[in-house]
Amino acid sequence: MTTSLSDIAERAGVSIKTVSGALHGGSARMSEQTRLRIKEIAEELGYVTNLAARGMRQGWMPLIGVVADDLITSPFATEIIRGLDGAARASDMAVFAMTLGGGRDVASVLEEVRRFRPRAIAYAAMYHKTVSLPAEFAETVGVMINCREANDKVTSLVPDEIGAAHEITSYLIEAGRRNIAFINLPGLLAGELREAGFRRALGEAGLDGDRARVLPAVRRAIYSDRAHSLVLSHVTALMDGPERPDAILCGNDRVAMEVYAALRRVGAQIPDDVAVASFDNQVDIASRLDPPLTTMALPHRAMGRMAADILLSENAAPGEVRKLAFQLVERSSV
C-alpha cells in the first residue's frame, strides 16, 4: 500500500493540512521543528506524492503533452523531446508524448492526451512542414514545433532553412568553391526554402544563382535502391559533364552518404576534388563518413526548449512564427 498524507499525519499527531504544508507548501507557517519531524516521518514511511490527487484538485497535471505527427523513429524526435524535457523539468513538469500514425487522427490523439489533463499541449512534426490544425484545436494546442500552423492561429517554431542554406553556401564560397551543385530533397518545404537560401547566397557572392544546378534526390523512396541509383546517376552526370562542380551540397546527411559512395565510384577525392556539405548533423552518420562530414545541425533541441518556455510562461503570441538558427558543424569534408 502506498502511504498518504493521512498516514503521516496520524503518526505525527498533527492534521493532514499541516503535513501538506510541511512537505509541499514552502511558505506555510509552522515551526521548523514540526516541519522537520514530518519530513522525517514521510521519509521513513516512503511517502510519494500522489500527483493524480493533486492534479484533480488543481485541474491539471504537471505534464506537457506532445502530439507527434508521425511514428517517432528519427533521432531528431528524441532531440525535441529532450529539449522540452530539460526546460519542463525546471518547472517540475514532465513530458508526455503520444504519436499519430496507425490510423489515429489528430482529434483522437489530442483527446487521448487531454484525458490526462496536461498543463499545456504542443504539436511536433517530424520534418519541417505546414500543418493545418482543425480550428477547434487551435486554442488547445499552445505551440507548434518544427511546423507552421496553416492559419497562423498558433505560435510556431521552425528551423531557419533559408538562413541555414545561406550560411553553408557562403561557407563553401569562402572556402574557395565556385561551382556548387545542390542535390536537394524534392517536394519538401525544407528543400524549397533551402534552395532559395542557396541561390541567394550565390547571388550575393557575385555567382549566378539562377543558373546553379539543383537536382532532386527521390522523395519517399528514400530508403530504396532507386534513390540510391538516382543520386549515383546525378553525381556521375555532374562529374562527367562539362562543368564539374567543386562542391556538392546535399539535402541531408543520408543523401550525403550516397553522394560519398557515388564520388568514390567516379574516383573523385573529398574534399580535394569536390567538397561535400549537408544538413541535419545525424551524428552516427556524419561523424563516421570518411572524411567526416561538414553539416548544418538542425535546432531540434532548441525548438523543444523554447516550446517549453513558451508553454510554461504562457506568453505565447498566437500566429507568431519564430525561426531558429541551425548550427554549422565543421568536420573535414570541405
Place this chain on the structure above:
Amino acid sequence: MTTSLSDIAERAGVSIKTVSGALHGGSARMSEQTRLRIKEIAEELGYVTNLAARGMRQGWMPLIGVVADDLITSPFATEIIRGLDGAARASDMAVFAMTLGGGRDVASVLEEVRRFRPRAIAYAAMYHKTVSLPAEFAETVGVMINCREANDKVTSLVPDEIGAAHEITSYLIEAGRRNIAFINLPGLLAGELREAGFRRALGEAGLDGDRARVLPAVRRAIYSDRAHSLVLSHVTALMDGPERPDAILCGNDRVAMEVYAALRRVGAQIPDDVAVASFDNQVDIASRLDPPLTTMALPHRAMGRMAADILLSENAAPGEVRKLAFQLVERSSV
C-alpha cells in the same frame, strides 16, 4: 472550462452515476435509449474523461512508467517504446518514459515516475547490460528490458546474443566463407556473449573456433577519430597478413561502416573479396551502405511488446530471464 460528468448529468436530467455508467461502464444496466442520449450530450459538450480523477479513485493511472537508464538518443530506444506502446494501447494504457542521466539516480527518477501512480513500471537499458537494482525497488519494477537484474529479483528480457552470433556466423559459413574475423565491441556484455556464439558456430562447422581472430573496436571512444583509425589498422593488418579473411563480422553497423571505408582503402571488394555482416540493423546506415549491409536486427520492438504483456497480465515470474531472438536481415554484403 472542461466539462465534467455532472454537467452532462444536469443537462440530461439524470444522476452522475448514470452518466458514468453510460459512457464508461460497458455493462451498466440502463436502457439503450438513455445511454445514447447521454452519449450525444457528452459529444455535444465536448466531454473528455478526467483520468486524474479516475486515477485517484482507482489508485493508479492507466500508465506504464519506463525508467530509461541513459539519455534516450539511439533509435533503438524508440523501438522499445514503440513496442511497449503498441501493446499497452490495446489495454487503454499509455507509456510514460523518464530518463536517467544528468545527475539523477535511479531512486529519484523512480520516485518521479511513481508520483504519477503508474499501473506498472519497467526499467529499460539502452544497451544490453547487467543492472543491479537496489533491493527496495525490486518489487516496484516489474520487468527489466534489454538488461538483466543482477540479483535475479525481476523478470528480465534480453536479446539472445549467443544465438544471434551463432546464426550470423553459420550464415557466413553456409555462404562459403571459411576464414571469418570478428571486429567486436570490447568491454560489453553483448560482445562477450557474441564472441561465445561466434566461436561455437565455427566449432560446430568443423572450423577452429578457438583460433578465430576477434579484435576489439574501441569502446566509449566510439565517435572519435581514434576508433576510426583503430578499425582501419585492424582491417589493414588483416588484409595484408598471411591469412586474409574472406569475411568480417562487425560488432555493430557503425563499426561496419568503418570497416567498409577501410576495405575500400585497401582495395578489397564487398562481398566478392570479403563478406561483411554485422549486428543492429540501424536502417539509416545499413540500407545505405554500398553494398547494403546484411545484419542481425535487435529484438527491441519485441522486447517492448513482451514487457507490456508481462506487466499488464501480471504473470511475471520474478528472476526469469527471457532471451529474445534477433532477426536476420539479408542485404547484399554477404
Place this chain on the structure above:
DNA sequence: AGTCCTTGGGTTAACGGTTACCCATCTCTA
C-alpha cells in the same frame, strides 16, 4: 394475491491533496 426477480436509476461515501477560513495561544505595546 403475495413473493421474487429484473430493470432503471438514485444516494452516498470514498480516493488524496489543497486551500480558504477559523480558532487558540503567545508576545508586544499603549
Place this chain on the structure above:
DNA sequence: TAGAGATGGGTAACCGTTAACCCAAGGACT
C-alpha cells in the same frame, strides 16, 4: 492590562469519478 498582531495549527469543503448499496416499479410465477 487589554487589544492587536503574529504564530501554529485545525476544520471542512471541494476537485471528478467510481462502486457499494439502496429503492421503486413492474412482470412472472406459485
